[in-house]
Amino acid sequence: MTDFTLPEDTKALARRVRQFVIERVIPYERDPRLTQHGPNDDLRAELVALAKAEGLLTPQAPKELGGMGFDHATQAAVFEAAGWSTLGPVAMNCAAPDEGNMYLLSRIARPDQVKQFLQPMIDGHRRSVFAMTEPDGAGSDPGQLKTRAVFNGNDYEISGLKWLITGANGAKTWIIMANVEPNPHGPHGPTLFLTEGDTPGIQIERVMDSMDRNYVEGHCVVRFEGLRLGPSHILGEIGSAFRYAQMRLAPARLTHCMRWLGAAARCQHIALEHARVRTAFGKPLLHHQGVNFMLADNEIALHQARLAIRHVAWLLDNGVRARHESSIVKASVSEELFKVADRCVQILGGIGVTSETVVEMIFRDMRPFRLYDGPTEVHKYAIATQLERQGSAFTDPVGW
CATH class of the missing domain: 1.10.540.10 (Acyl-CoA dehydrogenase/oxidase, N-terminal domain)
Incomplete structure (x- = not known):
């Protein structure tokens, strides 16, 4: 129960x-x-x-x-x-991305990797990146991974271009996804590598301008050229990168929802206080149906988001992988919380689009939430695929 x-x-x-x-x-x-x-x-x-x-x-x-x-x-x-x-x-x-990276490292890193790369993160002394997304390759479809790792029997030479690499500027713990090319020395396939951020061959080309500003040091374009890593830098098993990425993403989608729920609730708090004191046409905004209906819609959305988040948290705590359910929550919560922020801007009127309140910043920061860790459309595709696989809708009254 x-x-x-x-x-x-x-x-x-x-x-x-x-x-x-x-x-x-x-x-x-x-x-x-x-x-x-x-x-x-x-x-x-x-x-x-x-x-x-x-x-x-x-x-x-x-x-x-x-x-x-x-x-x-x-x-x-x-x-x-x-x-x-x-x-x-x-x-x-x-x-993010440190919270998700810590989750992954705590589960698949070797003891020596934990000591070097994870422990300083937990202690707050360093940040991390998860370098997967590419401008012409891996993204919502990681199967398009183009970054290559060529193994000569001693070292892996990694080459490729990544972008939207959150927090890359100044990060010290790097998780890099690259495709190990077929070779006569061992296994191949999509693989995670773990290394220090100042390793020769990691080139931060620029910090990208984006509409959000809540991630430390923003998002970068990164080029790997002449990056050589030995077998000790492999994180987990060769060829298992996609499986590890899913291991990381299911709870990471949920924690994104948790954090943004708090931000949306603050927007609602600010809008409600404004509606109580701001008057128009002889009465407070709160007494106008057009405004109080928006506030009511917000409260409904916040309540539903909170319940959905707690349900998937319960599933994860009970050993369920919850990939399907976390996709449902990410798609739903990201869309609904953005609507909450949007309605709050509307209730605030002119000041809602200025920095007089934090709502404008949250509104801008929250918009990319609908894209990060998979856009809504990809999650809906995954949900529909699961429906086709199981042959019926998730309507069992005891399905929980």
């Missing part, structure tokens, strides 16, 4: 996180170090120090590695509270 009751200690923790974000993090939203390309590393380090001092750093990481070891259900409450500001997850070291 699915139990949506949050334990009292989880409720208390979520309140503490929300208060921390309000009192300590939100003042940084107007800091000049929050640039057009996202918070820079200096701002991140300062925020991480605040969360560490409060005992709120890296809530998702295993306890044995210094994290707080929370399950997915607890993360749902904590990440939503952190998401009240887009800087909240940055401060608490649970923002």
Whole structure:
């Protein structure tokens, strides 16, 4: 039976996180170090120090590695509270892409790789990238992977062009997806490599201009040329990159939803307060049906998103892979939360499109959420494919 009751200690923790974000993090939203390309590393380090001092750093990481070891259900409450500001997850070291990369590394990295690459991430000392997306190759369809790794019996020479590589500028832990070419020395196929960011052959060509600015150091175009990595740099097994990517993406889709739920809830809070005090045509905006219907639609969407997120968190905590269900939630929640932000801009009127409130920034930052970790259309395609495979709709009243 699915139990949506949050334990009292989880409720208390979520309140503490929300208060921390309000009192300590939100003042940084107007800091000049929050640039057009996202918070820079200096701002991140300062925020991480605040969360560490409060005992709120890296809530998702295993306890044995210094994290707080929370399950997915607890993360749902904590990440939503952190998401009240887009800087909240940055401060608490649970923002993308690091959170998803930590999840993957904690499951498939060797002990020596954990020590070198993962532990410093959990401690908040370094950031990471997951270098998969290509301008003319891998993206929503990773099967189009074009980055090559040629093995000569001693080293893999990796060459290719990646873009939209989030946080690449200054990141120290690099996970690189490349296709190991057939060779006489061993297995081949799509493979993950793990290396340091200052390894010769990793060239950051430029930081891309984008409409969002909530990811540390933005998104980059990266070229691999003359990058040589030995077999010790292989992450997991050769040829298993797509399987590992799916292992990472199912929970990562969900944590995206958790964080953005918090941001959308803040938009609703700001719009509601505005509607209470702003008057038009002789009464507060809140008393006009056109406005209060939008607020009601928002509240419905927030409630449905929260329930959907908690259901999939429950599935994951009970050992279900939940790829199908996480696709449903990512497609639904990303679309509905963007509508929430859009309606909040509308309720705020003129100031809604200015930086007088944080709603305008959240609106812009949230729009790419509908694309990251798979656009809505790809998730719908996957959902429909699963329906065809199982031969009937997911309508079993005891399907949960």
